Each structure stands twice: as C-alpha cells, then as structure tokens.
Amino acid sequence: MSELRWDPLKFRWVIIATERGRRPGDFEIPKEEKKLKVCPFCYGQEEKTPKEVFAVRRDGSLPNTPGWKVRVVPNRFPALSSEAELRREGIGLFDRVEGVGAHEVVIETPHHEKSLGDLDPEDIFLVLLAYRERIRALQQDPRIRYILVFKNHRAEAGASLSHSHSQIIATPVMPFIVRQELIAAKEHFSRKERCIFCDIIKNEQLLGHRVVADMDHFFIWAPYASCFPFETWLFPKRHCHDFAKLDDDELFELAKAMKAMLYGMKHVLNDPPYNFVLHTSPVTSKRPGKPGYWGTIEYDFHWHIELIPRLTHIAGFEWGSGFYINPTPPELAAESLKEVVASIF
Amino acid sequence: MSELRWDPLKFRWVIIATERGRRPGDFEIPKEEKKLKVCPFCYGQEEKTPKEVFAVRRDGSLPNTPGWKVRVVPNRFPALSSEAELRREGIGLFDRVEGVGAHEVVIETPHHEKSLGDLDPEDIFLVLLAYRERIRALQQDPRIRYILVFKNHRAEAGASLSHSHSQIIATPVMPFIVRQELIAAKEHFSRKERCIFCDIIKNEQLLGHRVVADMDHFFIWAPYASCFPFETWLFPKRHCHDFAKLDDDELFELAKAMKAMLYGMKHVLNDPPYNFVLHTSPVTSKRPGKPGYWGTIEYDFHWHIELIPRLTHIAGFEWGSGFYINPTPPELAAESLKEVVASIF
Numbered sequence: 001m002s003e004l005r006w007d008p009l010k011f012r013w014v015i016i017a018t019e020r021g022r023r024p025g026d027f028e029i030p031k032e033e034k035k036l037k038v039c040p041f042c043y044g045q046e047e048k049t050p051k052e053v054f055a056v057r058r059d060g061s062l063p064n065t066p067g068w069k070v071r072v073v074p075n076r077f078p079a080l081s082s083e084a085e086l087r088r089e090g091i092g093l094f095d096r097v098e099g100v101g102a103h104e105v106v107i108e109t110p111h112h113e114k115s116l117g118d119l120d121p122e123d124i125f126l127v128l129l130a131y132r133e134r135i136r137a138l139q140q141d142p143r144i145r146y147i148l149v150f151k152n153h154r155a156e157a158g159a160s161l162s163h164s165h166s167q168i169i170a171t172p173v174m175p176f177i178v179r180q181e182l183i184a185a186k187e188h189f190s191r192k193e194r195c196i197f198c199d200i201i202k203n204e205q206l207l208g209h210r211v212v213a214d215m216d217h218f219f220i221w222a223p224y225a226s227c228f229p230f231e232t233w234l235f236p237k238r239h240c241h242d243f244a245k246l247d248d249d250e251l252f253e254l255a256k257a258m259k260a261m262l263y264g265m266k267h268v269l270n271d272p273p274y275n276f277v278l279h280t281s282p283v284t285s286k287r288p289g290k291p292g293y294w295g296t297i298e299y300d301f302h303w304h305i306e307l308i309p310r311l312t313h314i315a316g317f318e319w320g321s322g323f324y325i326n327p328t329p330p331e332l333a334a335e336s337l338k339e340v341v342a343s344i345f
Numbered sequence: 346m347s348e349l350r351w352d353p354l355k356f357r358w359v360i361i362a363t364e365r366g367r368r369p370g371d372f373e374i375p376k377e378e379k380k381l382k383v384c385p386f387c388y389g390q391e392e393k394t395p396k397e398v399f400a401v402r403r404d405g406s407l408p409n410t411p412g413w414k415v416r417v418v419p420n421r422f423p424a425l426s427s428e429a430e431l432r433r434e435g436i437g438l439f440d441r442v443e444g445v446g447a448h449e450v451v452i453e454t455p456h457h458e459k460s461l462g463d464l465d466p467e468d469i470f471l472v473l474l475a476y477r478e479r480i481r482a483l484q485q486d487p488r489i490r491y492i493l494v495f496k497n498h499r500a501e502a503g504a505s506l507s508h509s510h511s512q513i514i515a516t517p518v519m520p521f522i523v524r525q526e527l528i529a530a531k532e533h534f535s536r537k538e539r540c541i542f543c544d545i546i547k548n549e550q551l552l553g554h555r556v557v558a559d560m561d562h563f564f565i566w567a568p569y570a571s572c573f574p575f576e577t578w579l580f581p582k583r584h585c586h587d588f589a590k591l592d593d594d595e596l597f598e599l600a601k602a603m604k605a606m607l608y609g610m611k612h613v614l615n616d617p618p619y620n621f622v623l624h625t626s627p628v629t630s631k632r633p634g635k636p637g638y639w640g641t642i643e644y645d646f647h648w649h650i651e652l653i654p655r656l657t658h659i660a661g662f663e664w665g666s667g668f669y670i671n672p673t674p675p676e677l678a679a680e681s682l683k684e685v686v687a688s689i690f
Contacts, residue, residue, distance in 0.1 A: 005569055005570040006570060007568070007570035008529060008533075008545075008567075009525070009526045009529050009530070009541065009542075010522065010525055010526065010529075011525055011528075011529060012570075012667055012668070013570075013668060014570040014571065014572050014668065014669050014670075015668060015670045015671065016570075016571070016671050016674050016675075017668065017671065017672045017674075017676050018672060022672040022673045023612050023673070023677065023681065024575075024613045024615075024681050026672075027574065027614065027617075027656040027657075032637065049541075079670045092548060093544065093545065093548045093554075093556065094569050095572075107358075123395055138583075144667075148662065148665055148666050150660075150661035150662050150664075150665050151661055152658075152660045152661045153597040157658075157660060157661070157664075158658040158659070158660020158661060159660075167661075167662070169662060169666075171666075171668070175665075175666035175667050175668050176666065176667030176668070177355065177665065177666055177667040180354070180355055180356055180667075181354045181355065183356075184353060184354050184355075184356060185354070188353075196353065196354065197354075199438065200353075200438065203437060203438045204480075207437075222402075223352070224350055224352070224439050225350040225351060225352035225355075225357075225358075225361075225439075226359065226361070227359050229367060229372065230369075231453055234373060268369045269372065270369075272372075274663070275660060275661035275664055276661065277661055277662075277664065277665025277666075279665070306665065308664065311372040312372075313497075313502075313503040314503070314659045315497045315502060315503020315504075315620060316495035316496055316497045316503060316512075316620035316621065316622055317493065317495050317503075317512070317514060317622075318501070319495075319620055319622065319653065320493055320495050320520075320522065320620070320622025320624070320651065321491075321493050321516075321520030321521065321522055321523065322357055322359070322520050322521030322522035322523075322525075322621075323358060323359065323360060323516070323520050323521065324359050324360065325359075325360045325362060325424045326359055326361050326362065327362045327367040327371075328362065328367045328368070329361050329362075330361075330364050332368065336368065336369050
C-alpha cells in the first residue's frame with residue numbers, strides 16, 4: 001500500500017509507494033519508452049491490461065475485447081488504490097494518509113502509431129468524453145478530494161509506453177498547485193465578486209500580444225508568467241468550475257480547440273515531447289462545516305488546461321527555489337503559434 | 346535584460362530571459378553535456394571565461410591566470426545581472442521586477458575529470474569557502490533578497506558542461522520554496538520558541554530509522570516526506586540561520602560531511618546524476634518597518650543542504666499537482682546509505 005506524507009517545511013504532500021520499495025539496483029534512467037514485443041494498449045491485446053472501467057465501443061462488442069475506440073483501464077502499477085481504508089493520522093511530528101485513490105490509464109486510440117494530436121476532432125472528442133465520464137464516476141467516492149487528468153507524451157516527458165495514452169489520478173488530499181490556484185481565485189472573488197480567470201481573459205484580449213487563438217468558446221494564450229518556453233493555456237470562455245459539467249456540444253468544441261493547440265505546438269516545435277494537465281475544481285463538500293467544504297467554489301474556480309512542451313531541463317535551481325528560467329518570452333511564443341493555429345481553421 | 350514576472354494564480358515568480366528570446370528553431374534537447382574542443386573551465390584556459398570575482402590561488406599568482414584551486418566567474422549567459430536598475434512595478438493585472446541579481450559559476454577543481462565527490466575534504470573545503478565568500482559579498486547588495494547555491498551534476502541533472510562546477514544565483518525576490526520553509530519555521534517558532542529544524546533532528550535521532558549519519562557537527566538523514574528516491578538532507582547540529590556565518594573549522598567539518606554524503610550516494614547508486622541546493626537564510630533587513638524585514642529570522646531559520654539523485658522523471662503529474670511519487674521509502678534509502686557512509690570514517 002502507498003501512503004501520503006506531509007512535509008512540514010514545504011507544506012506539501014508526497015506519495016510514498018511503500019510497497020514498491022525500489023532498492024538501489026532497481027533504477028535505470030530510461031532513454032526512451034520501453035520496447036515491448038506486444039503493446040498491451042493495442043487493439044486485440046485487451047486481456048493484457050487490468051479490466052476496463054470505461055470504454056467507447058461498437059454496439060454489441062463485449063468489454064475487454066476488440067470493438068473499442070477509447071478504453072480506460074486501471075494502471076497496472078497504481079500510485080494509489082481504491083481498496084485501502086482511508087485513515088488520516090498524525091505520527092509524532094509528522095502526518096500521513098493511507099494511499100487511497102485511483103490511478104487509471106486512458107488509451108486514446110486503437111492505433112499504435114497515432115498520437116493524440118494526429119486524431120480527428122471526432123476522435124479527440126471521445127477521449128475528452130472518457131475524461132468526463134471517469135471524473136463523474138470518481139467524484140462519487142467521498143474519500144476523494146481531487147481528480148487530476150494529465151498526459152506525458154514521449155519518454156522525455158515521462159511516458160513509459162509509446163502507445164498514445166493519458167492518465168487519471170484521484171487523491172484523498174488536494175494537490176498543492178491546485179490548492180494555490182483555488183486560494184488565489186477565492187481571494188480575488190471575495191474582494192471583487194469576479195472570477196480571476198475571466199478577468200485574465202478580458203485583460204489578454206485587450207492587450208492581444210499573448211493570444212494564440214480567440215475562438216468562440218475557448219481562449220488559448222501564452223501565459224504572462226510562463227515557466228516553460230511555448231507554454232500554452234486553454235481557458236473556456238463560459239465560466240464553469242467543473243470539467244464534469246460540460247455537455248457533449250461543449251466537449252466537441254473543446255476537441256477542436258485541443259486539436260488546434262496540439263497542431264500548433266507540433267508544427268512550430270517539430271513534434272516535441274510534452275505534458276498537459278487538466279485543472280478542474282476539487283471535489284468538495286456542499287455542506288458548510290463538513291470536512292472538504294470550500295465555500296463558493298462554483299464562483300471562484302474556472303477549469304482549464306495547461307500544455308507544456310518539454311524543451312528545457314528542470315534542474316537544481318528550479319528544484320531548490322521553485323523559480324523557473326524561461327528563455328522564450330510568451331509574447332514571442334504567441335507570435336509563432338498563432339499563425340500556425342489560424343491556418344488550420 | 347531579464348525580468349521577473351509574478352503568476353497571480355500560482356503565487357510564484359518566474360524569470361523571463363527577454364533578451365535571449367529563444368525562437369522555435371533554437372531548441373534541441375541535449376542528451377549529454379556539450380563536447381567542446383577546449384573546456385573553458387580547465388587550468389590554463391582562464392581567459393575563456395568572464396573575469397573571476399573570487400579565487401583560491403597560490404601566493405603571488407595573478408587573477409585570471411593559472412595558479413588557482415577554485416575559481417568563481419560570472420556566468421557567460423546570466424539569468425540575472427547586477428547592471429540593471431532595480432524597478433518593481435505593476436502593469437495592469439500583472440507585476441514585474443527588473444532582472445537584477447547575479448549569476449556566477451564556481452569552478453570546483455582545475456582537474457577536468459574529477460567530480461566534487463572525488464575531491465579530498467581539504468579541496469571540498471575550498472569550494473565551500475568560495476560559497477561562503479560569495480554569499481558574504483552578495484549580501485552587501487541591498488537589492489538582493491536571496492542567494493541560492495546549487496549544483497547540477499551531469500547532463501541528466503541539467504549540467505551543460507562536464508567540468509565539475511556549481512552555480513550561485515542571487516535574486517531580487519525571495520524564492521517560493523525558501524519562503525514556504527521560512528513561513529513554516531516562523532510559525533513553529535512563534536508558537537513554541539523552538540526551531541523546527543532542531544526539533545526534527547531530535548525526533549529523527551529518537552526514531553533512528555531514517556538516519557544516514559549522526560556526526561559530531563552534522564546530521565544527515567532521508568527526510569520523512571522525501572520527494573525523490575534516496576533524497577538526503579544535511580542539517581548542521583548547531584542552530585544557525587546563515588551559512589555565511591560559518592567559521593573555517595565548521596566549513597572543514599562540513600567538507601567531511603559532504604564527502605561522506607556524496608560518497609554514499611555514488612557507491613549505493615552507481616554514480617547517478619544529481620542536484621544539490623544550499624538553503625541559507627534570506628537576505629533580510631534588520632530594521633522593523635523597512636522592506637525586506639522578516640523579524641526573528643535568526644531564531645526561525647536553520648540553513649541546510651538538500652541532495653537529490655535524479656533517478657526518476659518529473660512528468661505531467663508532478664508538474665500539474667505539485668505531488669511527487671517516490672517509489673523508495675526514505676527508511677529503505679537510509680538503510681542502504683548508512684552502512685556505506687559509515688565505512689568511510
């Protein structure tokens with residue numbers, strides 16, 4: 001079983017995979033994704049993964065057989081698992097939480113060679129549908145405080161298998177970065193009764209020079225304080241805190257926007273390794289006075305996606321300070337990206 | 346000129362190197378350190394670096410000529426520079442600070458092939474002496490709020506040249522991670538009138554199973570909430586907030602402890618890439634009511650060194666959540682390290 005431990009100096013939780021217990025000889029630095037003889041994510045290899053928890057399938061096809069377009073399966077080596085009993089305890093100076101949660105893999109396409117950005121919007125829509133359905137399902141578990149969807153594209157960005165996939169990790173505590181965003185957004189709202197994300201969209205539209213694409217439903221921009229070269233964020237224009245509340249039409253519009261965002265990055269940067277994360281609202285309690293109650297979260301938070309090409313190293317300075325040094329001003333990144341993105345419409 | 350920009354959602358500063366302006370074609374992911382025909386850090390190549398700001402030299406040898414054992418030179422591509430005029434300004438929704446500061450390289454040895462851990466304690470002492478002298482000098486600049494010493498060992502950990510070196514970056518704002526530590530330590534002290542770092546040493550001595558080495562003057566341990574496998578922290582046993590206050594005897598004891606720490610990691614993990622950072626106290630004002638005044642910082646903070654071997658990836662999950670997944674419990678890391686470390690005494 002894993003456990004979460006609290007760092008009393010850094011004020012953040014860490015997941016310690018106590019049962020994996022990797023010893024000194026167990027590490028090698030992977031230079032590329034594992035080359036397996038048979039890819040467990042490929043069409044026809046469904047029995048090589050744990051049993052699927054969601055799939056988009058041809059009518060009449062059975063679970064864990066061919067006939068799917070998108071499949072979600074539990075991670076074979078989960079960082080967190082739903083089977084443990086949730087305990088939150090203090091041990092002397094320190095704090096721990098049982099490693100309760102979920103860790104799932106979204107297999108985005110049956111085609112081994114296609115990446116997410118290669119798919120048509122119709123197929124990207126199905127991947128987003130899988131995200132939404134799994135978030136909705138995991139939100140029902142009262143032990144869960146956050147559900148993070150993320151993607152590692154290529155070994156340099158942390159992918160261990162090359163078949164295109166994203167991951168979902170549900171945690172019993174709120175992650176540090178999301179908590180920070182929520183606190184900043186709450187403070188802004190409580191002072192001004194306006195959403196900080198909506199304010200940022202308006203500010204950036206006015207200035208214009210960091211805008212990558214100003215679409216009907218989505219706003220793509222290079223953020224003012226980008227940590228990485230060509231970092232790009234996607235904000236929905238309709239204020240909404242929770243990704244799980246999107247309807248199918250909105251998901252399809254988002255699929256088109258994601259296609260544009262990934263296409264722009266691929267063409268401007270020659271298909272780089274990348275990560276993206278979906279920040280949706282935490283899973284909170286609606287009842288004042290209950291654990292997990294966070295007040296006016298529907299007004300405060302605004303779901304969004306952050307995309308980072310991995311072109312620079314995270315080294316000692318970044319680790320030790322929390323500072324990032326970005327050699328490409330976001331204004332320059334936006335200039336390069338916006339022309340290419342416009343060309344696909 | 347660089348500038349620092351504030352992220353109003355993540356509550357952290359980012360350094361944007363506006364003048365470097367790296368465009369899409371300028372990125373390639375280095376697989377190893379640059380292979381230069383002539384190493385600019387080598388003995389006899391002193392004219393290939395900017396002019397030295399500090400050196401330990403044979404009596405009578407001239408600056409920027411041979412005769413040195415350790416040299417400190419400005420970084421040729423500095424992230425921050427002392428030449429700008431400090432301005433702190435708000436621009437609409439956002440905030441910026443002129444990229445004032447310093448960025449220096451500590452060339453740790455004249456020998457191209459030796460790494461820091463290969464040096465004798467007598468030579469490691471000279472490297473630590475260079476850190477102390479440069480920190481003392483940079484503390485005199487009233488525009489500076491923090492001085493971070495760090496090291497990237499090997500390309501996988503972010504080193505761009507293989508000749509053994511560390512770096513010093515002085516910033517006009519307090520880095521996010523240090524600020525968090527300082528706030529945690531201040532809160533602990535204000536409640537209990539005890540240093541949280543001193544309390545942690547006592548707690549860990551009592552429990553014992555995360556101790557790597559309990560030396561006369563230094564305490565080396567695998568921290569309870571380690572983010573990385575075999576992460577190791579070194580705390581001085583004598584409470585002291587500021588590394589610059591160490592005398593030569595203490596520096597020599599520290600050199601022996603560093604040697605032990607690096608030797609243990611090298612032998613247990615087969616010479617891995619690594620980073621370390623020195624967290625000393627921020628440069629604060631002593632006068633209440635002045636900018637940069639932080640109160641009882643001498644009591645609150647406790648300088649220390651954090652060492653992380655780079656055995657795992659920083660990928661989408663870590664980036665998007667601030668969570669780390671550590672597959673090696675620190676108790677297991679301490680068990681492996683302590684025997685090897687004990688063997689060198």
